[in-house]
Structure formats: structure tokens, C-alpha cells
Amino acid sequence: MILDRFRLTGRAAVVTGAGRGIGAATAVALAEAGADVVLSARTADQLREIAAQVEAAGRRAEVVPADLSDPAAAAALADAATGAFGRLDIVVNNVGGTLPRPLLETSPRFLEEAFRFNVSTAHALTRAAAPAMLAAGGGAVVNISSALGRVAGRGYLAYGTAKAALAHYTRLAAADLAPKIRVNAVAVGTVLTSALEVVAANPELKGRMEQATPLRRLGEPEDIAAAVLYLTSPAGAYVTGKLLEVDGGLQAPNLDLGLPDL
Template sequence: MILDRFRVPDRVAVVTGAGRGIGAATALALAEAGADVVLAARTRSQLDEVAERIAGTGRKAHAVAADLADPAAAGALADAAVTRFGRLDIVVNNVGGALPRPLLDTSTGFLEDAVRFNVSTAHALTRAAVPAMLENGGGSIVNITSVVGRVAGRGYLAYGTAKAALAHYTRLAAADLAPSIRVNAVSAGSIATSALDVVVGDPELRERVEAATPLRRIGDPEEIATTVVYLASPAGGYLTGKVLEVDGGQQVPNLDLGLPDL
């Protein structure tokens, strides 16, 4: 059956930023598709909740509470997967972020921290995962980037630059790792996660954001998760080096921060 191509039976995945939002939805989706999952984030209690939900699917989860702003901590997750489950097949680099701020308030250090958190962490885990994946014939890596890495708006310099770098990192890594390991990305638009609480909780602001989105709504974390499952599974087996835009059709930013001219 065609739906069987969307399954990843008895595969092992690592998902970063898995305590909530897109990461939690993705980890659960991969488990429902047949994978055991290593969950990584800062907050142990959140990871334990996700692990309990995964157990309810009949799959196994291993929670690793770590500060993934440190690339070394991210890299160690590959070994954790092999130690716990004996293999590694799928990596989802979901951790990242950077607060908006005007250009003149964006120090060099702030920009470097954004690149480190969004790109260096993904590279550390990718680099560590490759040998383990090759032991079983290959695998799939999915990076979570953002529409802000493609469209330009005031206040997003650090975050947008880092996410644009992650998108092109995806293309370059795909070239280096083909044909055994596929590398793709999901460019997420405005998704109802904790990062968007200020929008979701303010009816007027939410209406403005939705009106500026062609599909006229905010996305759900599961809509990113299902895209990850597609990319990680045999259903997406002929894709590598691609960035799938799951953003409600955005061509411009849908949240104006109201920063004035200098």
C-alpha cells in the first residue's frame, strides 16, 4: 500500500528541541510511523511528557536533557542513539531561534550566537551522525529552517541570517553526503508554538498575522511534523538538498514589528 512508504519501521531517530512545539510533534509523528526516538531539549519534565506519549504508541523513547546551544552536546546525541538503540537512521535538527531586534542593537556577538545555535549545532549533530548512519547503509537528515530565512523584514537580521545559512547548509551537506544520506529541510512559517504565544493569545494581533498569510491561518506543529515524516521516509526517497516551504504561502513577512526608519 502507498501509505506504507510513509512508515519508518524499526528505525531510530534523534530529534532536537523535542520538549514541545514542532520538535515534540515531530518526535511523536516519527514514533507513530514506527521509529524509536532520542529526545533532546533543556527541560527534563517536558521530555518525559513526550516520552510517555511515545510509549503509548508502542515505540521507545530516550530523553536527554542538554543545553544544545553547546554543539558538543548536540554531537553527543548520535552516540546516545547508538548506545541506547544500536543504530541511527534519522536526524531532525529542530533546535534554534533568536529574538528579534533592530540592526543597531544586534551586536556581532549576538549574530554569532544565532549562527552557532541554529547552524553550528545542526552541523555538530550531522557530522557525528554520519558514521553511525553509514553503518546501516545511510539515512535521512531534516533541518528545520524558517520562512524568515527567505523573506526580508525589519528586526529579523540575526534569526533570518542564521536560518538562511541553515537552508544553504542543507544543500551543501546534501551534495557532500549523497547518495547514502539524504539531507533536506523544512522552511516553517508562522506555527502555533510557544514562540508565537504573544500572537496566538492576542486576537487583534492574530487576526493581522492571519490576514497577511495567503492561507489566512496560523500553522499547526503537526503540519511540520508530517512534512518531516515524508522527508525522512521512503516516500521522500528521491529528494535531497531540497527546502520544502510549509508557510501558508508567505512571500513577505506576516508580522510587522513596527520598527521605525532610522
């Protein structure tokens, strides 16, 4: 059956930023498909809640609280997976993000920090994971990029630049790691996570954003989790170096920050 190609029985995964939102939904989805999961983020209580959901799906969970803005902490998750599960097959580089800021308030240091948090951490974990994946016969990496790495809007310079870099990093890493390790990315649109609590609590603003989205709704974390499952499972076995756009059809940002002309 075609659904068998979405199964991850016997696989082991690492998901960063797994305490809530996209990371949490992805970790649970991978577990429901059959994978054991290393969960990492800053907040241990949140991770334990997601670990309980992984275990309820019949899989093992390893909780690793860490400050993943530090590339060394991200890299250490590869050893955490092999130590807990004896193997590593899947990496989901989900941790990242950068607050909006006007160009003249975006210092070189702020831009560099955005790059480190969104790109350097992903590279650190991918690099550390590659030997374990090769030892297991291969693997799959999925990086969580953004539609703002493709479309332009005021205030998103640091975030959009970092996510665009992550998208091309995906293509380059896929070339380096083929044929045994596949590397892909998901370019997400506006997804209703805790980062958008202000939007969710404001029906007028939420309505404007929905109307500015071709599919007339904002995304749910499970929309992204489903895409990650495809890319990490045998269903996506002939896909590498690609950016899967899961953004409701966006061709421009659906949140105007109202920054004036200079």
C-alpha cells in the same frame, strides 16, 4: 499501498528541541510511523511527557536533557542513539531560534550566537551522526529552517541570516553526503507554538497575521511534523538537498515589528 512508504518501522531517530512545539509533534509523528526516538531539550519534565506519548505509540524513547546551544552536547546525541537503540537512521535538527532585534542593536557577537545556535549545532549533530547512518546503510537529516531565511523584514537580521545559512548548509551537506544520506530542510512559517503565546492570546494581532498569510491561518506543529515524516521516510527517498516551504504561502513576513526608519 502508498501509505507503506511513510512507515519508519525499525528506524531510530534523534529529534532536538523535542520538549514542545514542532520538535515534540515531530517526535510523536516519527514514533507513530514506527521509529524509536531520542528526545533532547533543556527541560527534563517536558521530555518525559513526550516520551510517554512515544511509548504510547508502541516505540522506545530515550530522554537526554541537554543545553543544545553547545554544539558538543548536540553531537553527543548520536552516541546516545546508538547506545540506546544500536543504530541511527534519522536526525531532525529542530533546535534553534533568535529573538528579533534592530540592526543597530545587533552586535557581531549576537549574530555569531544566532549562527551557532541555528547552524553550528545542526552541523555538529549531523557530522557526528553520519558514521552511524552509513553503518546502518544510509539515513536522512532534516533541518528546520524558516521562511525568514528567504523573505525580508525589519528586526529579523540575525535570525533570518542564520536560517538562510542553514538552508544553504542543507544543500551543501546533501552534496557531501549523497548518495547514502539524504539532507533536506523545512522552511517553516508562523507556527503556533509556545514562542507565539503572545500572539495566540491577542485575537486582534492573531487576526492580522492570519490575514497577512495567503492560507488565512497560522501553522500548527503537526503541519511541520507531517513534512518531516515525508522527508525522512521512504516516501521522500528521491529527495535530497531541497528546502520544503511549509509556510502558508508567505511572500513577506506576516508580523510587522513596527520598527521605524532610522
